[in-house]
Every structure is written in C-alpha cells, then in structure tokens.
Amino acid sequence: MKGFEYLEKELDQMRQDGVFRSLVPLETDQDAVVSIDGRRVIQLSSNNYLGLTNHPRLKLAAVRAADQFGAGTGSVRTIAGTFSMHEDFEKQLAAFKHTEAALVFQSGFTANQAVLASILTKEDVVISDELNHASIIDGIRLTKAARKIYKHVDLNSLEEALQASSGYRKRLVVTDGVFSMDGNIAPLPEIVELCEKYDALIMVDDAHASGVLGENGRGTVNHFGLDGRVHIQVGTLSKAIGVLGGYVASTKAVRDYLIHKGRPFLFSTSHPPTVTAACQEAIQVLIDEPERIERLWYNTEYFKKGLQELGFDTGKSKTPITPVMVGDEKKAHQLSDKLLQYGVFAQGIAFPTVQKGQARVRTIVTSEHTVELLDEALEAFKKAGQEIGIITE
Structure with a gap:
C-alpha cells in the first residue's frame, strides 16, 4: 500500500545504522532462565525483580x-x-x-x-x-x-x-x-x-x-x-x-x-x-516473604561487583538496574547480540530511550537468579566484552 514510503526510508536508515531491533518472543514463563528460539538463556532484561510473575x-x-x-x-x-x-x-x-x-x-x-x-x-x-x-x-x-x-x-x-x-x-x-x-x-x-x-x-x-x-x-x-x-x-x-x-x-x-x-x-x-x-x-x-527482597539485593551486589571487576562501566547505579555502559549505539547492540550467542538475554538500549552517546546494555538481576547463573552470565559478559573490544583480557 502506498503512503508509508517515508516510514520505510527511516526504517532502512535504522537498519544501516545497526539500531533496528526486532521483538524477541519468549517461549516459556518469565523466570531467571527462559527459552528463546528453542535455546536456554539466562534472563537479564525483565522487570520481574522478585519472581512474582509465576509465583x-x-x-x-x-x-x-x-x-x-x-x-x-x-x-x-x-x-x-x-x-x-x-x-x-x-x-x-x-x-x-x-x-x-x-x-x-x-x-x-x-x-x-x-x-x-x-x-x-x-x-x-x-x-x-x-x-x-x-x-x-x-x-x-x-x-x-x-x-x-x-x-x-x-x-x-x-x-x-x-x-x-x-x-x-x-x-x-x-x-x-x-x-x-x-x-x-x-x-x-x-x-x-x-x-x-x-x-x-x-x-x-x-x-x-x-x-x-x-x-x-x-x-x-x-x-x-x-x-x-x-x-x-x-x-x-x-x-x-x-x-x-x-x-x-x-x-x-x-x-x-x-x-x-x-x-x-x-x-x-x-x-x-x-x-x-x-x-x-x-x-x-x-x-x-521479605526474604525475596533480601535475595534480590544480595544478587544485585554480587553481579554488580562481578561486572566491575571485569572492567565494565556500570555507571551510577545503586539498584538492581545495572547498565553496562558502551556509548556507541551500534556497539551496544553488538554486545547484546553476542551475549545472546553465549546464552544471556540482555537487551541493548540506545537513542531515543537514552541520550545519544549513552547507549548501554541494561541488566536487571532478580531474586530468582542463583549465584551459579550469575557466574555463568559474568563469563558470557567477559567473552563478549573482550571480543567486541569493550574490555581487555
């Protein structure tokens, strides 16, 4: 149907800039581990802080x-x-x-x-x-x-x-x-x-x-x-x-x-x-069940410290929302895509959601993540970050 050529033009430009993103359907309930395209991945992008979506x-x-x-x-x-x-x-x-x-x-x-x-x-x-x-x-x-x-x-x-x-x-x-x-x-x-x-x-x-x-x-x-x-x-x-x-x-x-x-x-x-x-x-x-909030904060501190020790910039976060600051929009999405290859679902966030030059991969841990899952996620961040050149070995 004619009439939306101007929208197609803008979408094409987004694809060229590497910032066009498709929706990612989950195939399981919203938990610390989910299924995407038949693969098990660690979920680090949901707002399900306390695991109540499937309580x-x-x-x-x-x-x-x-x-x-x-x-x-x-x-x-x-x-x-x-x-x-x-x-x-x-x-x-x-x-x-x-x-x-x-x-x-x-x-x-x-x-x-x-x-x-x-x-x-x-x-x-x-x-x-x-x-x-x-x-x-x-x-x-x-x-x-x-x-x-x-x-x-x-x-x-x-x-x-x-x-x-x-x-x-x-x-x-x-x-x-x-x-x-x-x-x-x-x-x-x-x-x-x-x-x-x-x-x-x-x-x-x-x-x-x-x-x-x-x-x-x-x-x-x-x-x-x-x-x-x-x-x-x-x-x-x-x-x-x-x-x-x-x-x-x-x-x-x-x-x-x-x-x-x-x-x-x-x-x-x-x-x-x-x-x-x-x-x-x-x-x-x-x-x-106040222990859910206690677990959330323990996991938050554990994961934040792990990212920082790897050399990632986590900005000014003081909560379970922990951004991995990248800056460049295209590179932030590349990091997100690479993480998914390694079994971690952590979405890239770029303009207009954040200011230009402030792109990041935003992570949110929950009370339902185990230390073993967080260690697995940190290893994925290490490999992906080194391959893209965000951190050094």
Whole structure:
C-alpha cells in the first residue's frame, strides 16, 4: 500500500545504522532462565525483580478469580466496571503505601498521564527532572500548565526553578524515585525539603522502587522515612509486583478528583478479575516473604561487583538496574547480540530511550537468579566484552 514510503526510508536508515531491533518472543514463563528460539538463556532484561510473575499464590488467585468473576469486567469503572475487589485492592494499596487513598489505572504510564493532565491548569507549573520517565514527559505534554526542566538530580538547578516559579498558583515537582535506565536513586529527602521550603507539591514515580526499596518494598518514600511528606506517589503493578497496571497513592481528594477528571480512568475498561486478584495476592506476598527482597539485593551486589571487576562501566547505579555502559549505539547492540550467542538475554538500549552517546546494555538481576547463573552470565559478559573490544583480557 502506498503512503508509508517515508516510514520505510527511516526504517532502512535504522537498519544501516545497526539500531533496528526486532521483538524477541519468549517461549516459556518469565523466570531467571527462559527459552528463546528453542535455546536456554539466562534472563537479564525483565522487570520481574522478585519472581512474582509465576509465583504459585498469584497464579492460583488469578485462576480462582476468573472462575468466580469471569474473564473481564465489561465496563469502565465509572459506569458498571467497578467490582468490590477493585475497591478492596485500592484500600489494601493505600494501607501498604501509608497513604489516605489509592486509585488503580491500566498502567503506570496512564497513571502519570492522568495525574499530570488533570490536576494542573494554565495557572500552575510542573517542574521535572530532565531524565524522568517517558510517561511523565508525555503527561507534561498533555497539561496546559507551564513547565520547567531541572538538571538531573541537581538540587541547585531544582531550587532555581522553584525560585523562578513563585508567581504560579501551584508548583508541582516530579521525579522518578529510581531512574529506569541508570538505576540511580533520586535524592528524595533533599527534594522534599526544597518543596516544603517553597510550598511546592511533590510527586514521585516509584515504578522501579516498588517491591525493591523500603520496608517490604514500599518504595523510595518509605525507604527515606518520608511517609506523609510526599503528596503523590505513582507506582506500577507490572514490575516487581509481577502483574499489570499502575496506581496513584495520595489523599482522598486526589483520588476523587482523578475518578472525575482522569481521562485514562474515565475511558478505559477496568482490570479483569484475574489481574486484580493476582495484584492483591502480590502485595500480601511482599509482606509474607521479605526474604525475596533480601535475595534480590544480595544478587544485585554480587553481579554488580562481578561486572566491575571485569572492567565494565556500570555507571551510577545503586539498584538492581545495572547498565553496562558502551556509548556507541551500534556497539551496544553488538554486545547484546553476542551475549545472546553465549546464552544471556540482555537487551541493548540506545537513542531515543537514552541520550545519544549513552547507549548501554541494561541488566536487571532478580531474586530468582542463583549465584551459579550469575557466574555463568559474568563469563558470557567477559567473552563478549573482550571480543567486541569493550574490555581487555
């Protein structure tokens, strides 16, 4: 069909530049070891931090919910699609996050869009870290509020933006709790202090901190002892929680407002019973099995140290997200491809996901990796890195 020649031209250029990537179908469940093209490979690219995607308790909860309540809900929440389990889960989430209320969305992406597009007007300003997640960036694009960008985790830059924004009705500072590509943690105590100093609201996207940081995985806010001092927490149910969705944890007023004004909530069918029941069970597993988080951090430190001893640059990561910095986009993908040959699935990440010249292979260990698997992966990194010339013998 004619009309898309301009797209084909751009795709051809991506192929020439060595950055065109195909989707990689997995043939097994999401575990520490998966099957790709009939081959056993060590999985180092999933967000399944705690192994909950195939936890027996979550699977059983999903099956029971489907049997009792059906495959879907048949409506949006505001018409006929709110089941008692949806509200029960939101109460459970609010208690877990130590907030007054919570509201669940179809994804963490839509949760960010809903908040930013609805609670701000042209009288307000949003102040965002320059490396915030794409969902925050897109949410800011949807708002009529003014916007200011501060340098990445730069408190002086943030304070300058706050000082320059005194004429607005409300100032909303937005930051990731853990930054998804670098694995570093936002200096949240200092950010909160600045927001309190300048009477600004603070919103934290804890997608990669949920289930990872804080007591039983409550996130960066709890990790830093800031419960009750952060106005809005956004999180995901599809990473460490292991299922699907996103949520906003805040006050009852914010919840009620988003029910009436949050377009992703208003115009999307609610989560099916299987998803909601599995998410409920996941939160309980976080409480019942804290050893999963302990194993996650042991594996993180072990693998990070191993990469560094081999000579790889792991950037500024302080979390299970451990980038292997390469720089060149084509070479990063070559490293990823070579690793797959040696039995390790670790995806290359390049522009536009990260800045040009900042390409890397991003790894995420989980609680389900054994030391033997991590040693096997490190050996693959050693061989691949030496062959491509990223490290020396």
